Amino acid sequence: MPSFDEPQTPFKVLILGGSYAGLAAALNLMDLCHGRRNRFSIDEADKGTGRKIPVQVTIVDPRDGYYHLIGQPLALSSQKFAETFWVKYADIPALQTPNIRCVQGSISSLDCGSKTATITTAKGTIHEPYDYLITCTGLRREYPSAPRSLTREKYLAETAENLANVRDASRGVVVIGGGAVGIEIAAELKMLHPDIAITLIHSRAALLSSESLPAEFAAKTLEVLRASNINTLLGARVTSISEEPYNETQKGTGNGNGKEYTLTLSTGSTLTTSHVINAVSRFTPTAPSFLPADVCDEQGYIRVQPTLEFPADSSIPNAGDHYAAGDVARWSGIKRAGAAMHQGHYAARNIHQKMMQRVYGTVPEFVSLAEVEPGMGLALGKTAVGYFPGMGLSEGEETRELFFQGDLGFMICYKWMQLGTPMPTE
Numbered sequence: 517m518p519s520f521d522e523p524q525t526p527f528k529v530l531i532l533g534g535s536y537a538g539l540a541a542a543l544n545l546m547d548l549c550h551g552r553r554n555r556f557s558i559d560e561a562d563k564g565t566g567r568k569i570p571v572q573v574t575i576v577d578p579r580d581g582y583y584h585l586i587g588q589p590l591a592l593s594s595q596k597f598a599e600t601f602w603v604k605y606a607d608i609p610a611l612q613t614p615n616i617r618c619v620q621g622s623i624s625s626l627d628c629g630s631k632t633a634t635i636t637t638a639k640g641t642i643h644e645p646y647d648y649l650i651t652c653t654g655l656r657r658e659y660p661s662a663p664r665s666l667t668r669e670k671y672l673a674e675t676a677e678n679l680a681n682v683r684d685a686s687r688g689v690v691v692i693g694g695g696a697v698g699i700e701i702a703a704e705l706k707m708l709h710p711d712i713a714i715t716l717i718h719s720r721a722a723l724l725s726s727e728s729l730p731a732e733f734a735a736k737t738l739e740v741l742r743a744s745n746i747n748t749l750l751g752a753r754v755t756s757i758s759e760e761p762y763n764e765t766q767k768g769t770g771n772g773n774g775k776e777y778t779l780t781l782s783t784g785s786t787l788t789t790s791h792v793i794n795a796v797s798r799f800t801p802t803a804p805s806f807l808p809a810d811v812c813d814e815q816g817y818i819r820v821q822p823t824l825e826f827p828a829d830s831s832i833p834n835a836g837d838h839y840a841a842g843d844v845a846r847w848s849g850i851k852r853a854g855a856a857m858h859q860g861h862y863a864a865r866n867i868h869q870k871m872m873q874r875v876y877g878t879v880p881e882f883v884s885l886a887e888v889e890p891g892m893g894l895a896l897g898k899t900a901v902g903y904f905p906g907m908g909l910s911e912g913e914e915t916r917e918l919f920f921q922g923d924l925g926f927m928i929c930y931k932w933m934q935l936g937t938p939m940p941t942e
Contacts, residue, residue, distance in 0.1 A: 526570035533652035534577035536853045537842030540860030548868040556861040587924040589700035593708045598675040602668045613939040629833040653802035654843040661697045685790035694718025698795030707897035719753035728890045733903040740896045753782040817846035822884035824863040839863040849888030893919035
């Protein structure tokens with residue numbers, strides 16, 4: 517274990533999850549431990565501590581790369597964007613340092629007392645000791661809200677198959693689910709494939725019915741969708757879907773998968789289409805099942821203190837050396853990539869403060885999360901709708917540029933985390 521007398525021994529930090537929160541934590545921690553101004557700092561006078569602390573970061577993720585999850589609706593509509601949004605960890609310049617190791621695998625057990633994790637990989641089992649752990653595993657989302665695949669190659673095949681079905685959908689595409697993901701999928705499909713009929717079906721009387729947002733936000737979203745010639749059916753639940761191959765007289769009409777689907781709705785009507793995308797929101801937190809039950813709330817989210825530490829009232833040993841950040845952590849506000857990166861940043865800063873205390877004897881100055889009110893931005897083709905308490909309701913091309921630019925926020929996140937910038941040479 518590192519100490520003031522033995523600063524040459526690296527601290528070992530284990531990060532579960534290599535998405536927004538995990539990468540933000542790893543890279544900001546690396547900056548801080550090298551005495552530099554950390555990359556998320558907005559204080560122009562911040563020059564860093566100048567004090568170095570040896571550290572070894574291990575990132576564990578089931579995927580072989582960072583995936584821009586915000587861009588999933590656009591990836592389902594464009595192979596060009598699909599290829600952009602998944603970047604293998606081995607191809608991210610910021611991660612190419614001996615101080616960061618990326619492991620494709622999953623945690624099969626965790627001994628918080630001895631601070632040892634068991635990692636299952638395709639090549640076997642790894643027993644990984646750590647000094648600090650940050651859980652950034654996010655939510656388990658069903659397709660099409662997230663890719664099914666764990667490798668870039670299989671993911672590209674997955675998106676290519678969906679795109680082929682969209683392009684050849686002579687009888688249109690139906691998107692089921694009027695939550696944020698379903699809305700954006702329908703809007704991006706219509707923007708990139710304007711000649712294809714797009715229908716969005718939602719079982720409730722208003723869109724975004726599961727979100728704690730003002731009614732005018734949902735109303736404005738519906739207005740924009742219908743102005744974009746997206747057929748939007750509200751208050752209609754899909755009760756059954758029957759699948760049939762095209763008959764002989766229908767062959768050659770352009771349907772890529774050779775099938776058509778008949779949807780029966782709770783209103784008694786039916787709808788026939790060439791392709792169905794079921795975007796009904798289903799997600800569960802991915803907190804490791806082997807954690808003590810009192811670490812998580814009733815829904816499975818990890819309870820965290822404002823400092824991102826595991827709850828002090830839990831039965832977990834060494835709770836103060838275990839952190840959670842991102843979607844898996846229970847905190848106020850709607851789950852968003854920006855919030856995940858912010859939390860990863862704060863976890864890194866607080867862990868660094870503990871390291872500084874142990875190595876240099878400094879008094880730690882911890883940062884704490886503030887409560888967050890619900891807010892959201894939705895990309896709707898060439899425009900966007902946004903609502904945040906401090907900004908109110910906004911809509912238009914400027915709103916899309918602010919929140920998403922032209923790639924559903926890929927370069928905003930990539931540049932903010934400085935993924936394309938190699939670590940400075942020592």
